[in-house]
Amino acid sequence: MQRTxxxxxxxxxxxxxxxxxxxxxHTRRDHGGxxxxxxxxxxxxTQVVLNPQIDQLAHQEAQSLRGNFVISVxxxxxxxxxxxxxxxxxxxxxxxxxxxxxxxNPSKTPPFSAWESxxxxxxxRLKHRYLDLRGEELQKNLALRYQITRTVxxxxxxxxxxxxxxxxLTKSTPEGARDYLVPSRLNPKNFYALPQSPQLFKQxxxxxxMDRYFQIVKCFRDEDLxxxxxxxxxxxxxxxxFVDEKQIFPLVENxxxxxxxxxxxxxxxxxxxxxxxxxxxxxxxSDKPDLRFGLEIVDVSEEVKGVGFKVFTQALEAGGQVxxxxxxxxxxxxxxxxxxNLTEVAKTYGAKGMAWxxxxxxxxxxxxxKFFEKEMLDRLIAKVEGKPGxxxxxxxxxxxxxxxxxxxxxxxxAKLLNLIDEKLIKLAWVTEFPLVEYDxxxxxxxxxxxxxxxxLDEDLDKFESAxxxxxxxxxxxxxxxxxxxGGSIRIHRKEVQEKMFKLLGIDSEExxxxxxxxxxxxxxxxxxxxxxxxxxxxxxxxxxxxxxxxEVIAFPKTQKATCQMxxxxxxxxxxxxxxxxxxxxLS
RNA sequence: GGGGUCGUAGUUCAGUUGGUUAGAAUGCCGGCCUGUCACGCCGGAGGUCGCGAGUUCGAGUCUCGUCGGCCCCGCCA
Numbered sequence: 001m002q003r004t005x006x007x008x009x010x011x012x013x014x015x016x017x018x019x020x021x022x023x024x025x026h027t028r029r030d031h032g033g034x035x036x037x038x039x040x041x042x043x044x045x046t047q048v049v050l051n052p053q054i055d056q057l058a059h060q061e062a063q064s065l066r067g068n069f070v071i072s073v074x075x076x077x078x079x080x081x082x083x084x085x086x087x088x089x090x091x092x093x094x095x096x097x098x099x100x101x102x103x104x105n106p107s108k109t110p111p112f113s114a115w116e117s118x119x120x121x122x123x124x125r126l127k128h129r130y131l132d133l134r135g136e137e138l139q140k141n142l143a144l145r146y147q148i149t150r151t152v153x154x155x156x157x158x159x160x161x162x163x164x165x166x167x168x169l170t171k172s173t174p175e176g177a178r179d180y181l182v183p184s185r186l187n188p189k190n191f192y193a194l195p196q197s198p199q200l201f202k203q204x205x206x207x208x209x210m211d212r213y214f215q216i217v218k219c220f221r222d223e224d225l226x227x228x229x230x231x232x233x234x235x236x237x238x239x240x241x242f243v244d245e246k247q248i249f250p251l252v253e254n255x256x257x258x259x260x261x262x263x264x265x266x267x268x269x270x271x272x273x274x275x276x277x278x279x280x281x282x283x284x285x286s287d288k289p290d291l292r293f294g295l296e297i298v299d300v301s302e303e304v305k306g307v308g309f310k311v312f313t314q315a316l317e318a319g320g321q322v323x324x325x326x327x328x329x330x331x332x333x334x335x336x337x338x339x340x341n342l343t344e345v346a347k348t349y350g351a352k353g354m355a356w357x358x359x360x361x362x363x364x365x366x367x368x369x370k371f372f373e374k375e376m377l378d379r380l381i382a383k384v385e386g387k388p389g390x391x392x393x394x395x396x397x398x399x400x401x402x403x404x405x406x407x408x409x410x411x412x413x414a415k416l417l418n419l420i421d422e423k424l425i426k427l428a429w430v431t432e433f434p435l436v437e438y439d440x441x442x443x444x445x446x447x448x449x450x451x452x453x454x455x456l457d458e459d460l461d462k463f464e465s466a467x468x469x470x471x472x473x474x475x476x477x478x479x480x481x482x483x484x485x486g487g488s489i490r491i492h493r494k495e496v497q498e499k500m501f502k503l504l505g506i507d508s509e510e511x512x513x514x515x516x517x518x519x520x521x522x523x524x525x526x527x528x529x530x531x532x533x534x535x536x537x538x539x540x541x542x543x544x545x546x547x548x549x550x551e552v553i554a555f556p557k558t559q560k561a562t563c564q565m566x567x568x569x570x571x572x573x574x575x576x577x578x579x580x581x582x583x584x585x586l587s
Numbered sequence: 588g589g590g591g592u593c594g595u596a597g598u599u600c601a602g603u604u605g606g607u608u609a610g611a612a613u614g615c616c617g618g619c620c621u622g623u624c625a626c627g628c629c630g631g632a633g634g635u636c637g638c639g640a641g642u643u644c645g646a647g648u649c650u651c652g653u654c655g656g657c658c659c660c661g662c663c664a
Binding site for chain 2: 027029030031032033034035036038045047049051052053066067080081083084086088089092109110111112113116117118119120121122123124126176177178196197221222223224226227229288348349350448449450476483485486533535548558559560562564
């Protein structure tokens with residue numbers, strides 16, 4: 001039964017050889033006399049022929065064959081007649097004449113065939129994921145994903161990184177996402193948390209002198225799902241000692257370039273652009289701007305000051321802003337309906353509405369121009385460089401709402417006007433994030449990246465005076481408007497770490513109980529260190545051109561974080577609960 | 588927690604204004620077929636219209652609830 005070849009490798013060079021193939025029945029074409037079978041395995045398809053004149057018994061047995069049966073065949077490779085060559089198949093020049101057929105395992109009729117072109121609903125596909133995974137798309141995506149991790153391991157190995165595993169059962173820490181918890185049977189009332197990332201462990205490995213660590217590792221966050229977010233996902237996690245941005249950026253750029261080269265055969269430009277957070281927000285309204293197109297945001301707060309349009313003046317009086325995007329050459333495309341849709345986008349992100357001005361050849365078409373003096377209007381149009389054919393859209397509100405709403409109006413408009421060149425690959429670093437942001441609900445500062453991120457040296461004196469203005473030595477890597485990775489220079493001195501905790505409202509007692517081990521370690525010769533982590537699933541999704549992260553994960557979860565195949569999560573035995581000393585409270 | 592959208596043969600979908608026996612394609616089963624490769628031809632089976640109430644003489648269609656899928660806000664780097 002042992003196969004001599006896979007289903008993807010026989011060519012006219014193998015003619016007259018006796019071969020053994022194993023695989024699944026992809027298609028069966030029964031001509032009564034002749035039976036053709038396309039035999040499939042992950043390497044390809046080979047047509048095998050059952051001819052009663054070659055072997056009566058095998059031909060007879062083949063009549064019972066159906067799709068997805070697993071079989072092995074022994075037979076001779078023959079050249080196909082010239083006009084029977086199938087150029088669509090790798091093996092299309094040959095076929096195998098069977099004289100021995102073995103049914104290794106029959107198959108029930110599957111609910112769908114992974115090989116047929118018909119689209120199948122995702123629930124059905126997920127329920128029978130093992131069948132779906134036979135299909136070309138997922139085979140390709142998982143191969144790409146493997147190509148990426150293989151490249152990462154090669155590149156980082158060459159750069160003297162060592163892969164080290166860290167615990168999965170670990171300690172729940174404040175800050176960040178909601179933890180997945182695991183009860184401890186041996187320690188009633190105590191819980192492990194699954195890691196949101198191996199952050200603290202990798203920093204401790206630097207204290208240990210490991211110098212360069214990496215890990216391709218599962219992380220867990222109990223938050224709501226999106227098309228690019230699963231509750232368990234994989235990070236490419238890295239940490240280095242005695243480095244700063246100058247060493248990290250080129251190293252990462254080389255890694256990403258190698259991934260593109262090895263996985264897609266695409267050469268990308270290095271170094272990547274560097275964009276300060278403040279500039280990213282000002283120009284694009286987002287800390288992960290899509291740089292494949294323009295439509296930049298313009299601050300027109302000065303130009304509209306004192307206008308009779310209440311929405312603008314009230315926003316400004318309340319300390320807010322008025323900003324605009326000039327959507328060039330769009331008066332024809334942006335119908336009233338389309339503008340309404342863009343307004344809905346703006347509203348999704350907190351805007352109360354969206355003003356607009358269409359610059360027609362001889363007039364301004366707009367619900368708001370009547371509030372403007374001519375001179376003011378001229379200044380405004382000049383500021384946004386408005387020309388006939390352009391549409392100017394406005395957002396007036398708090399800086400956050402203005403940025404969020406215009407950032408997303410910008411994206412929607414670009415899609416609507418087909419401004420995005422799908423072939424472009426725009427990678428950029430976003431740097432100098434705020435160290436902390438103020439949480440209105442909790443009435444305290446929270447770390448924007450995480451609590452171990454170092455501030456810029458020149459901002460160290462702002463901890464008391466202006467914490468909101470402290471910039472962090474944090475950096476994100478953005479690919480075509482998607483955040484694919486982020487990291488920071490870490491705090492390696494205990495005093496700075498304590499200042500940070502104080503700013504976050506974590507008192508020394510809490511700091512001690514939650515992070516004591518780290519604070520201790522920082523006192524035993526912690527080297528300056530820094531690191532970064534990448535979302536492997538997202539990178540794979542983007543490189544595959546897949547519509548969701550689920551298409552690059554072998555066994556993904558649905559939006560309610562369930563697995564359609566295993567039915568996880570599920571209720572457990574009372575006995576298990578009892579052992580864990582747990583009880584439900586469904587009040 | 589909130590908004591939007593979808594749910595009809597195994598699968599993908601159609602189903603008019605609420606009206607007779609819910610259709611198509613594909614898959615499946617049976618028959619015929621020696622050059623097909625999405626083989627072809629003939630015949631057949633296959634339905635809790637997600638589930639539960641309600642309105643109505645009558646509900647796949649309308650209303651309410653519920654379950655599930657997807658997308659988004661919040662949340663999450």
